[in-house]
Amino acid sequence: MMGWKNERPEIFEKICKFTVPAVYVAGKFAGLKGEEAFYDYTYVTFTGLFDVHKMKYSEELAEVFKLPLDKMPRIVKPWEVVGELTPEEASKTGLVKGIPIVAGAGDGMACTFGAGLTAPGLCLDIAGTASAFYVSVDKVVPDIRYKTLLYLKSVVPELWCVGAYINGGGLCLRWFRDEVAKEEKRRAQELGIDPYKILDEQASRIPPGSEGVVFIPHLGGRAYPYNPRIRGVWAGFTWKHNIGHLFRSILEAIAFEYDHYLRILRELLKEVKIDEVRGIGGGNKSEIWNQIKADILGVPYVLLNREEYAVTALAVIGGYGVGVIKDYVKAINEWVKPVRKIQPNTEVHEKYKKYSSFYEKLISRLDYILEGHELLIE
Known part of the structure; x- marks a missing residue:
């Protein structure tokens, strides 16, 4: 964010949200708009703007670095369903449209x-x-x-x-x-x-x-x-x-x-x-x-x-997110x-x-x- 802000401020102003490639792909699959971008709480630490005690973005850090928090995505739980596979993306991937898309970790x-x-x-x-x-x-x-x-x-x-x-x-x-x-x-x-x-x-x-x-x-x-x-x-x-x-x-x-x-x-x-x-x-x-x-x-x-x-973990998280798995901790300890x-x-x-x-x-x-x-x- 600092790089874009300092080196290409004209582009920085046009950016809706900063996120990571996995979220971009999930967003494309679900047809999400920029305002609907997300970070799951296991990944958001790497932004450098996250308060691990309060589990939210730090206004203090944002002020220090003069970064607008409105360019940061919403924070979700790993098992939160963020959308469904759109018909357009289903036709490209060969998957069934409407499949729930879970945030992951x-x-x-x-x-x-x-x-x-x-x-x-x-x-x-x-x-x-x-x-x-x-x-x-x-x-x-x-x-x-x-x-x-x-x-x-x-x-x-x-x-x-x-x-x-x-x-x-x-x-x-x-x-x-x-x-x-x-x-x-x-x-x-x-x-x-x-x-x-x-x-x-x-x-x-x-x-x-x-x-x-x-x-x-x-x-x-x-x-x-x-x-x-x-x-x-x-x-x-x-x-x-x-x-x-x-x-x-x-x-x-x-x-x-x-x-x-x-x-x-x-x-x-x-x-x-x-x-x-x-x-x-x-x-x-x-x-x-x-x-x-x-x-x-x-x-x-x-x-x-x-x-x-990682794949095993995401299978359990996805299953929990859509209600197939009732206890994700118990499930992973039974599988591994x-x-x-x-x-x-x-x-x-x-x-x-x-x-x-x-x-x-x-x-x-x-x-x-x-x-x-x-x-x-x-």
């Missing part, structure tokens, strides 16, 4: 609900393109000191999900596979197997801590706390280290970042007790990565019985069940503590070290 909160975070103290690792980590809580204590954790309203009205994510955390693995491990990728193609199987096997030969190699996984800048100057770093590697060390250090770095989030959370909400971490996303197909996360975080890492958790629990190795966990501490020390000094680095790139 933001991607992250759809995942947390779909993974069963329906009570305080449950924890989720979304091992996808971005590596996201959330804990369900029943109160908000802002992270004013570290400016790292954000609070998103859960699908469950009494809860928030607090956490953060690594922008492109999972992309680090893809980048490594494609740009560094080219020989392993070629060999995997010859054998007809996933290249990550070879890389996981090589990483499994390396002791915890990667014999001193520490990786910083923010190749695209750090999202939380926001710092676009931070970049990827390998620290501590010598002639004795090989591709297994480098790959394992990436796996460990994602978990070190999660451990950093947990330390802040425990400082803010001392009463929150984390008994396990649930894992979803393509990354949890890696046995070694799941074990590394359990060992670094010091709690069991739990695998669930489904694959598409733990199937395997990976226990942490207490001895390895103790060893990892010093590595996690070093990771925090290293990343805290990178801003100073990389000052002026952007000027080197033409």
Whole structure:
């Protein structure tokens, strides 16, 4: 909004509502007018203008940034029916006209609900393109000191999900596979197997801590706390280290970042007790990565019985919205069940503590070290 207001004020004045692509598509399907645009309450936090305590737009923030709140969409519940599929859109899609269209939820909160975070103290690792980590809580204590954790309203009205994510955390693995491990990728193609199987096997030969190699996984800048100057770093590697060390250090770095989030959370909400971490996303197909996360975080890492958790969540939300499902919390907990629990190795966990501490020390000094680095790139 600020960009349009400051750079293209003539267009800004003509804009009816600011929203996100999913809402635009839903609005097109339902034939909604601009004035009828909406945000569901799980996504609206990202506007930067939402008061999570009062569950409405903040007039104070709007005044600070000189932004008109009449350009913000109405806030709805995720299960609210916002319209019906129009005949025109039905003919384009092949769907039946008049199908109710439910607001739905933001991607992250759809995942947390779909993974069963329906009570305080449950924890989720979304091992996808971005590596996201959330804990369900029943109160908000802002992270004013570290400016790292954000609070998103859960699908469950009494809860928030607090956490953060690594922008492109999972992309680090893809980048490594494609740009560094080219020989392993070629060999995997010859054998007809996933290249990550070879890389996981090589990483499994390396002791915890990667014999001193520490990786910083923010190749695209750090999202939380926001710092676009931070970049990827390998620290501590010598002639004795090989591709297994480098790959394992990436796996460990994602978990070190999660451990950093947990330390802040425990400082803010001392009463929150984390008994396990649930894992979803393509990354949890890696046995070694799941074990590394359990060992670094010091709690069991739990695998669930489904694959598409956001889709599962939205199916339940949609069913509740049209009255097919009577209790959406009960429904999701019946559909989604733990199937395997990976226990942490207490001895390895103790060893990892010093590595996690070093990771925090290293990343805290990178801003100073990389000052002026952007000027080197033409």
